Amino acid sequence: MAPKLQLAIYWAAACGGCDVAILDTDEKILDIAEAADIVLWPIAMDFKYEDIYKMEPGSIDVCLFNGAIRTSEQEEIAKALRARSKFMIAFGACAAWGGIPGLANLTNREEIFNTVYQETATTINEEDIRPDTNYPGPEGELHLPRIYDRVWSLDQVVNVDYYVPGCPPTPETIWTAILAIVTGNLPPKGTTIAGIKSLCDTCEREKTEKKITQFKRPFEIIADPKKCLLEQGLICCGPVTRDGCGHRCTNNNMPCRGCYGPSEKVSDQGAKLLNAIASIMDVKDEKSAQELAATWEDPAGTVYRFSLAKSLIYDYKKGGE
Amino acid sequence: MSDHKIGVYVCHCGSNINGVVNCAKVTEEIGKLGEVVVAKDYKYMCSDPGQEMIKNDIREKGLDRVVVAACSPRMHEPTFRRALEGAGLNGYLLEMANIREHVSWVTKDKEEATKKALSLVKGAVKRVKLHEPIEEREVPVTNTTLVLGGGISGIQAALQVAEAGHKVYLIEQKQYIGGNMAKFDKTFPTLDCAACILTPKMVDVGQSPNIELYTSSEVIKVDGYVGNFTVTVREKPRYINHDKCTGCGDCASACIMKNRIPHEFDEGLSKRSAAYIPFPQAVPLKAVIDDENCLLLTRKKCTLACVKACGAKAINFNQHETIHEFKVGSIILATGFDLFDAKRSPQYGYGKYPNVINGLQFERMTNASGPTSGHITLADGTEPKSVAVIHCVGSRDENYNKYCSRVCCMSSVKFAHLVKDHCDAEVYEFYIDMRTFGKGYEEFYNRVQEEGVHFIRGKGAEVAQKDGRLVVKAEDTLLGQYREIPVDMVILNTALEPRVDAEKVAQTLGISRSGDGFFMESHIKLDPVTTTTDGIYLAGCCQSPKDIPDSVAQGSAAAAQSLAIIATGKVKISPISASIDSEQCAGCQICIGLCTYRAIKLNEETLRAEINEAVCKGCGTCAAGCPSGAIKVSHFNDDQLLAQIEGVLA
Amino acid sequence: MNDKFEPKILGILCNWCSYAGADLAGTSRLRYPANIRIVKVMCSGRVEPTLILKAFQEGADGVLISGCHPGDCHYVDGNIKTLRRTPLVARLLTQIGIEPERFKQVWVSASEGERFGKIVEQMVEDIKKVGPYQKKMGDQLDVVMDEVAASAKEAAAAAEEKGGLNCGS
Numbered sequence A: 001m002a003p004k005l006q007l008a009i010y011w012a013a014a015c016g017g018c019d020v021a022i023l024d025t026d027e028k029i030l031d032i033a034e035a036a037d038i039v040l041w042p043i044a045m046d047f048k049y050e051d052i053y054k055m056e057p058g059s060i061d062v063c064l065f066n067g068a069i070r071t072s073e074q075e076e077i078a079k080a081l082r083a084r085s086k087f088m089i090a091f092g093a094c095a096a097w098g099g100i101p102g103l104a105n106l107t108n109r110e111e112i113f114n115t116v117y118q119e120t121a122t123t124i125n126e127e128d129i130r131p132d133t134n135y136p137g138p139e140g141e142l143h144l145p146r147i148y149d150r151v152w153s154l155d156q157v158v159n160v161d162y163y164v165p166g167c168p169p170t171p172e173t174i175w176t177a178i179l180a181i182v183t184g185n186l187p188p189k190g191t192t193i194a195g196i197k198s199l200c201d202t203c204e205r206e207k208t209e210k211k212i213t214q215f216k217r218p219f220e221i222i223a224d225p226k227k228c229l230l231e232q233g234l235i236c237c238g239p240v241t242r243d244g245c246g247h248r249c250t251n252n253n254m255p256c257r258g259c260y261g262p263s264e265k266v267s268d269q270g271a272k273l274l275n276a277i278a279s280i281m282d283v284k285d286e287k288s289a290q291e292l293a294a295t296w297e298d299p300a301g302t303v304y305r306f307s308l309a310k311s312l313i314y315d316y317k318k319g320g321e
Numbered sequence B: 001m002s003d004h005k006i007g008v009y010v011c012h013c014g015s016n017i018n019g020v021v022n023c024a025k026v027t028e029e030i031g032k033l034g035e036v037v038v039a040k041d042y043k044y045m046c047s048d049p050g051q052e053m054i055k056n057d058i059r060e061k062g063l064d065r066v067v068v069a070a071c072s073p074r075m076h077e078p079t080f081r082r083a084l085e086g087a088g089l090n091g092y093l094l095e096m097a098n099i100r101e102h103v104s105w106v107t108k109d110k111e112e113a114t115k116k117a118l119s120l121v122k123g124a125v126k127r128v129k130l131h132e133p134i135e136e137r138e139v140p141v142t143n144t145t146l147v148l149g150g151g152i153s154g155i156q157a158a159l160q161v162a163e164a165g166h167k168v169y170l171i172e173q174k175q176y177i178g179g180n181m182a183k184f185d186k187t188f189p190t191l192d193c194a195a196c197i198l199t200p201k202m203v204d205v206g207q208s209p210n211i212e213l214y215t216s217s218e219v220i221k222v223d224g225y226v227g228n229f230t231v232t233v234r235e236k237p238r239y240i241n242h243d244k245c246t247g248c249g250d251c252a253s254a255c256i257m258k259n260r261i262p263h264e265f266d267e268g269l270s271k272r273s274a275a276y277i278p279f280p281q282a283v284p285l286k287a288v289i290d291d292e293n294c295l296l297l298t299r300k301k302c303t304l305a306c307v308k309a310c311g312a313k314a315i316n317f318n319q320h321e322t323i324h325e326f327k328v329g330s331i332i333l334a335t336g337f338d339l340f341d342a343k344r345s346p347q348y349g350y351g352k353y354p355n356v357i358n359g360l361q362f363e364r365m366t367n368a369s370g371p372t373s374g375h376i377t378l379a380d381g382t383e384p385k386s387v388a389v390i391h392c393v394g395s396r397d398e399n400y401n402k403y404c405s406r407v408c409c410m411s412s413v414k415f416a417h418l419v420k421d422h423c424d425a426e427v428y429e430f431y432i433d434m435r436t437f438g439k440g441y442e443e444f445y446n447r448v449q450e451e452g453v454h455f456i457r458g459k460g461a462e463v464a465q466k467d468g469r470l471v472v473k474a475e476d477t478l479l480g481q482y483r484e485i486p487v488d489m490v491i492l493n494t495a496l497e498p499r500v501d502a503e504k505v506a507q508t509l510g511i512s513r514s515g516d517g518f519f520m521e522s523h524i525k526l527d528p529v530t531t532t533t534d535g536i537y538l539a540g541c542c543q544s545p546k547d548i549p550d551s552v553a554q555g556s557a558a559a560a561q562s563l564a565i566i567a568t569g570k571v572k573i574s575p576i577s578a579s580i581d582s583e584q585c586a587g588c589q590i591c592i593g594l595c596t597y598r599a600i601k602l603n604e605e606t607l608r609a610e611i612n613e614a615v616c617k618g619c620g621t622c623a624a625g626c627p628s629g630a631i632k633v634s635h636f637n638d639d640q641l642l643a644q645i646e647g648v649l650a
Numbered sequence C: 001m002n003d004k005f006e007p008k009i010l011g012i013l014c015n016w017c018s019y020a021g022a023d024l025a026g027t028s029r030l031r032y033p034a035n036i037r038i039v040k041v042m043c044s045g046r047v048e049p050t051l052i053l054k055a056f057q058e059g060a061d062g063v064l065i066s067g068c069h070p071g072d073c074h075y076v077d078g079n080i081k082t083l084r085r086t087p088l089v090a091r092l093l094t095q096i097g098i099e100p101e102r103f104k105q106v107w108v109s110a111s112e113g114e115r116f117g118k119i120v121e122q123m124v125e126d127i128k129k130v131g132p133y134q135k136k137m138g139d140q141l142d143v144v145m146d147e148v149a150a151s152a153k154e155a156a157a158a159a160e161e162k163g164g165l166n167c168g169s
């Protein structure tokens, strides 16, 4: 019998949904257990940091890393796992492009601390106590991880071999990825394991030439289930988002939120989407363009919902180029 | 990807570039970049030896990419492309860095200029690596020409193309051709009778088998490109059957609106009917019914006196506008000028004092077939004893037009002579400078000076009324004296301005206008006849104010351009165009509405968008809009632009 | 702010009007600041925000987009698409922390050489007031880098001491 796959699963700045998604593979989880030894999975089993540090370089075959990098601890572990893994996989939108935590880059640590430790209605913090990395406890000096000023995607911190997109990845996507690994049927490094083109490619809604006369939010209308959502004024991220999610949102009459990240030829998901949408606004002069644009509630948050940390503006390798 | 062999050539342009940019240093720095195998600077890169140098290096050193840092690519890109092609390299493997117009000519500090030049060249080097060879596209040419505007310049152009044996569509907005010149009596400097020299040409136009004349017509749409324009023309109804009308004018005499409508051709100095013949020598010599004043057409009620009077039964009130479509290879614009409205300078009392008139009104007055049968008369019918001519009204004036209208000095001198000739009154000319630059012009001026005309150097400041007479107030700058001169009549020689509809015409044809509002030529010195749009040429006053000799010369030049295209039989069109990678296209159809030219269609079978490259103009708007990154515009694709941006900011 | 700070501005100009306008500034020998680097596109309609973001990523302190005046586009209405994008791009940039001074979209005709020079002048002045863009990003990065270095050292020391990471639990 071939040796079993040594599999590590780790989470950083994430909600836990990616881990749950792995469990969501239902009975296939058993196949996974069959094919692999899970050597690390903090959400499901008990592990200590030293367990990681004890592992030899290359002793992990595959590391499914979910979550973005937000603290020094997450960076540290990402590097430790990278050093020990043959394949490092950015698992889920947060690891791949920063995901929802990445939206924190619209502001900075200072502002976030102000909100959390001072401004929210339920906070009483008269001494203005803020998290500190050093704490002189009775047992000696204690250290806490430091929160960075911005959120990084996994590949801005360590080299990543494959990307498994989604918030979270669908069971099908996960299974495709695992199958590829187990069978050794691997695409070139750097590949995102999902579709290539955009969601529109497989979207069955009826499409025509597009014109947007008014921006609508999903709660404002009940969309016609047969027609392209963009044409109905809903901001659907489908045109710039990688196919492969199985149309979970659009099948439920909701516009695509973009969690499968940019499609193959798109370098900046948000910029491309913003531009595509702006181009089809049905206005002909500057004034009406201003007016229509102003009715779009939160452009950056919408177009970069999952990929802000990887926007060209933020896309630096941590530690310089 | 294997390494490229790039040659970089930095031009001094004499001292134009090298005087500010340290060309040697730029060359040295660039020579250090990877893949740059030669970097040279030279005095005049565009000269023969300069081009030879590039060609030799391509042949001997096996260069596969070339960067020329010199003047604007709008100037010499074609030159250097040809040089590359001469050495067997595709012309699009060239990139130019504009270190003259964008650097040395606009920067004072030498160090900054050198730094900026270096960045631009770096950008060019990065970009050129990603260039791909592109084949020029050649299309056959339609051997017809459209001339817009039937003034003297348009007539000249039309006749010349027609004489060479090619078809011309001459489109005129008014009901007759001849333009402004048709209104004159005499023309400077030789005092030829305008009608004697213009009428035969107008008749030729009417009779030429190669000219199709459309009056009362305007261009409403222009599609296509050089060699292959499609022009849509709207012809307004004249309510006269041209085939039947004999031009006798019986309708005009019968019309019950007779002598009630100010006559435009006479600049309002006479009154006409609603059915009328514009003027006795008009081509075409046909009646026209003016739909703004005809009672039947405006109020649906009339005795129809004209219909009864017309023996030829030529009147037809059921005419409608007609839309024509012409396929032409080139377009000659000869739409002329408008006269500055003297009411805009209220200090001269135009419109307030009846004896203050403008130049065209004076022209009509002196014309033997004009409203006063050639007599110079005041409003009360008597002859003036003294006349003032004020130059530069609306010209050379910060408040109106900064430019000199070029013809006014000479026509003012002509007016003085005509006054002397017709009624021997005293004439006072108020001028800023006398500009008599043309052949025979200074001589004419001398002759009129000898006729006893008073030339007062100073711009007429104001015209007032005192004791029932007009008074011109002016500072005589030669005498250093303020003067008030009483006269009976004042002629305001007003500016020649761009036509009111110049903006609309520019838009319809897709050409530019210069700061003064006249249509813009490609190059003010070296290419004053072509526009920046291939296949559209300029003639006469629509490009800038000019006299008849210059208008005629430019008309001929424009005709030569049209004929040159026809003679070649083929034109090169920009090979820059967009294409869609169907492997990437997701069929979202965002691009389809973005293309003005409707070059993009959805393939109903594959559900992928496709571009018709023959229709595509290569603007790249669709490529910017495609969310899938599936559209690539040649020579301006993402990678090339991104590389250049990276380079210039490095 | 800093006297010596010379902003780097990327100009993306359409070939037919604005590039020709910038050329005219040259042929008229008008002086304007050397801070701008001009890249040509056939039409302002080609300019997608990706190019603008790329410029900032590459260290530009400002980006100027210029096309023909509405109605004058060589391709009829490419610039109408430009004017649709501008307000949204401006908002997006502000949201991601790029000051409004750093992005400008204007119309410059082939005859407005003088105006082009003035626009560049003004933009340089405005950007000088808000300071360098790259440096600001750099500052943030520097801070982060220092923190990382410090925390890594701390962590390494702690790990050595205790044979593992101190994680507070």
Ligand SMILES: Cc1cc2nc3c(=O)[nH]c(=O)nc-3n(C[C@H](O)[C@H](O)[C@H](O)COP(=O)(O)OP(=O)(O)OC[C@H]3O[C@@H](n4cnc5c(N)ncnc54)[C@H](O)[C@@H]3O)c2cc1C
Residues within 6 Å of the ligand: B148, B149, B150, B151, B152, B153, B154, B171, B172, B173, B174, B176, B177, B178, B179, B180, B181, B184, B186, B187, B188, B189, B217, B218, B219, B334, B335, B336, B337, B338, B339, B359, B360, B363, B407, B411, B414, B496, B499, B501, B505, B539, B540, B541, B542, B546, B547, B548, B549, B551
């Ligand atoms: C008072 C005065 C006196 C002058 N005297 C002399 C003189 O003695 N000697 C001399 O050399 N020069 C003289 N000039 C200058 C002379 O008038 C011009 O050089 C000449 O008329 C220019 O001819 P053109 O064909 O360019 O324009 P125009 O004569 O203005 O003709 C333009 C034609 O185009 C038509 N048109 C305009 N727009 C459109 C459109 N959109 N569609 C279709 N048709 C259109 C117009 O109806 C007109 O028929 C004088 C000018 C003035 C104002």
Ligand code: SF4
Residues within 6 Å of the ligand: B580, B584, B585, B586, B587, B588, B589, B590, B591, B592, B608, B609, B625, B626, B627, B628, B629, B630, B631
């Ligand atoms: S915009 Fe792009 S993806 Fe959409 S139909 Fe056009 S080419 Fe295809």
Ligand code: SF4
Residues within 6 Å of the ligand: B577, B578, B594, B595, B596, B597, B598, B599, B600, B611, B615, B616, B617, B618, B619, B620, B621, B622, B623, B633
């Ligand atoms: S490049 Fe311009 S002209 Fe060509 S298809 Fe695209 S939008 Fe149309």
Ligand code: FES
Residues within 6 Å of the ligand: C014, C015, C016, C017, C018, C042, C043, C044, C045, C066, C067, C068, C072, C073, C074, C075, C078, C079
């Ligand atoms: S060509 Fe200048 S904006 Fe389109």
